[in-house]
Amino acid sequence: MHELERSTWIAMNKGEKDAAMRSLLSRLPQGFEYQGFTAFQRYGKTNETGIFTYKDSEFLFIPGDQATLGWERWEHGMDEATQQDLIESLSEYDIEDSDQFLRDQMSPLRQAIIGAMLVERVPRSAGWQEVPLEELSALDEPEVESELAKFRASTYSEYERHLHFRLIRQEEEIVLYMFNEDLTYDQAVSSLLDEGFSLLTEDEWEYCYGGGCRTLFPWGDSFNYNFKLKHFEDLNTDNTSREYDLELPNAFGLHFTGDPYQCEWTTREGLLMPKGGDGGSMICGGTGVVVGYLPAAAVYYRDPYSEDVEWDDMMGHLHYRRIVRL
Incomplete structure (x- = not known):
């Protein structure tokens, strides 16, 4: 459906978008209900979308797009505080070329066709x-x-x-x-397929998290030291009970764990590809916030050791979100 592509979707008025969302119900697994049309805003971006429910979960419409993904170079460059934090952390490991270090941690630059889909707003724990x-x-x-x-x-x-x-x-x-220590990878996949759902691919996850941005983080190339973060709460002197910034919904309305100790289950070429964290590998080494939070905050972070991690070792901190491709 042409109206589900982002360029067309943006040009439609609210009435046309609402009608397009209602027309999707006949194509969705039984039990989906359309709740209405809304907009989300974060990091200077705004997206209008439809909200659907399925049993106890909310799903959001993400329009299709052709996106540039991966990271190769700076879009604007780091500010002085971010650069100093990065260099100090890397110097402890005798790493001198910070740009090459970042390239080694990121997925490669590439073009990807992202199809329209409904995406579960809040990820679920696998184990x-x-x-x-x-x-x-x-x-x-x-x-x-x-x-x-x-x-x-x-x-x-x-x-x-x-x-x-x-x-x-x-x-x-x-x-x-x-x-659930007895849950196997095959059982988890079969359960999803039986309900009519799929998992995000790495390309789809990067697009859902960053919206196709070309900066290191969804908000820019420099770290935001005003954020309230798990494990680095002393960064911000605001001691109120406000939510952790990286757990707040993004411009698509999606929530992410925002915790490097956790990761999200996606697939690449049919194999498990954790995103959004590394199980705490880097932060456990006592690094600064930029390196420690790189797995959770950088849009295109790809754990270079993910292929060596077994399902049984990962499922305790692994999360997933169900999707329906349209």
Whole structure:
């Protein structure tokens, strides 16, 4: 459908866009509902789109486009603070050519055809599954029940037993997640396909995250030291309870984990390609915020060691989002 391509989509008025969104329902898996038409704005970009729901999740329309992806050189260049941060971190590893270092961490420059699609707004955990508290007694998990009672009486916001269970306090509620250690890669893929969904390719993910921008980060070539970030909260003197900046929706309305310890499941040539993080490999080395957050913030970051990581080792910090290609 020609109206689903970005150049045509931008030229359409709101009524035409709304009608185009309603016409998609006949092509979607059963259970999708159209909720309306809206706009999102971030980093100086604005996109109008349709919101759909499927069971407990929201999906957003992303128009098709021909995009330039990958990173080869600066668009505008770093500011002094970013450059100093980068050089200081790399000097500890005897790396002198910072530009070559960045090129080695990024996907190569290329042209890609991105088809129109519906994309799940918030990524899901691959290995962790939410379990209603009323179902806990049927799981025969006395340790979890004991720790839940302690957690209720505590002031902790989160507690996790490694690759076993996780308790999170959300306002007045406590949410329990159990780790599914028996889930295999093939089972995860089959479950998605059976529901009529697909996974983002690396090209699609980079486009969804950066919108086709040519800068290192979605907002430019320099790091924003005013951001509130996990693991570097002392960067910003604003101690309010506002959300972490990299978790806020982007111009497409999509949420990302914004955490280098996490990553998102995409595919490249049919193989698992984690994006949006590296499991904490770089940040664990004590690097500055620019290098430490490169995997989570740089649009075209590609973990150079991803092919060596096994599914069982990755699924604890792996997330995914379902899509429907149109």
